[in-house]
Amino acid sequence: MLAHGSQTHLPNDPDLWDADVFYSTHPQGANFLLGDGSVRSISGSINGLVYENLLSRNDGNPIGDY
DSSP: OOOBOBTTBOTTOTTOOOTTBOOOSOTTOEEEEOTTSOEEEEOTTSOHHHHHHHHOOSSOOOOOOO
């Protein structure tokens, strides 16, 4: 499965109906399985830069608070 995640493709974005966008019927956000085995809900109101950094591994960018 290929899904896009970027500053312009946030989870549960009501303006995007692409088949390859992360989407969930949970109103508070979409659930993501992280590399450490934990599952977290990510809100569609997440900062786009933080979201993009979460989806990229080994790029050297800090996740941090923006």
